[in-house]
Amino acid sequence: MTHKKQIIAFYGKAPSAAEINQIFLPKNGVKYKEAVPVPASVSLVSSDFSDPDIEENSIAYHPVFGDIRMDSWWRFSTRQFMKDLKAAEENPAVAAHLIHVNSPGGEAFGMKECYDLIRSLQKPVIGLVDGMACSAGYYILAGCDKIFASSIFSMVGCIGCMAIFYNDDKMLEDWGYEVHEYYSHHSPLKNKVFNDANNGEGEDYVSRFLDPMAKQFIDDVSAARGDVSETALQGETFYATEAMAAGLIDGENSLEETVEYIHKIINNPIPSININDLDL
DSSP states (O other), X not given: OOOOOOOOEEXXXXXXXXXXXXXXXXXXXXXXXXXXXXXTTSOOBOSOTTOTTSOTTEEEEXXXXXXXXXXXXXXXXXXXXXXXXXXXXXXXXEXXXXXXXXXXXXXXXXXXXXXXXXXXXXXXXXXXXXEEEETHHHHHHHTSSEEEESSTTOEEEOOSOBOOOOOOHHHHHHTTOOOOOOOOTTXXXXXXXXXXXXXXXXXXXXXXXXXXXXXXXXXXXXXXXXTOOHHHHTTOEEEHHHHHHTTSOOEEOOHHXXXXXXXXXXXXXXXXXXXXXXXX
8 A cells, every 4th residue: 555644633624624724835935934924913022032132021922823733844833833932931031922823733743742841831821712723723722821712703622633544545456556565474563553544444543543642632631621521522622602611711802802911911920829838
């Protein structure tokens, strides 16, 4: 079989997914970060987060639009996103992070590490769903301090894991191709689980490769969102009002309102409490 490429994905089948991806197709070799404009209506920083000349109390803007990939120059890159988060966190001029998501999801690899990084950040991290945050798009937001949706029709959820195999044997046969694979007698298990899945016998593949990732996703969302509903953890997708009831988001705010909310946090931080000073 010539077509065996498989990507384990946290991906949602939302109606507007194709439309979202169309917006961020490569144009004239422009990189993803250069193709996404910073919203003109609010004061945000999205360039070099390590720049020492960034204005004091700036908000680092992290757009997550379209398909998610671990490594990509023209799509959103999880690896670059994590580098940006670290750079913004280390710059004393940056006071908070805003993660702005409109994504149906994408590649699962790297999501756990991305979630852990967001949870470890000391500066406020606020998420905004603008359109949709499904599957991997939601996993990125799950670790935020607060998550808002910009519209009552923002789509949120689709927690879970999936993969697609395309068996092109019949097509190649119709084209006159004969494909033969040979394995050493010493390698009886080499590619077996993937070949079985490609031939419609995917139970072992689901148990060994999809279930562990899905379980980690569910555990992380549960840890970050203590009141998340069982329905949400089983992969349901919601509009904003239902998503809030399911514990996936904290409310509805426009981009401008979200930025205003972040400025309030920056200017009026919640004081830390040393439990050792309490008279218990």
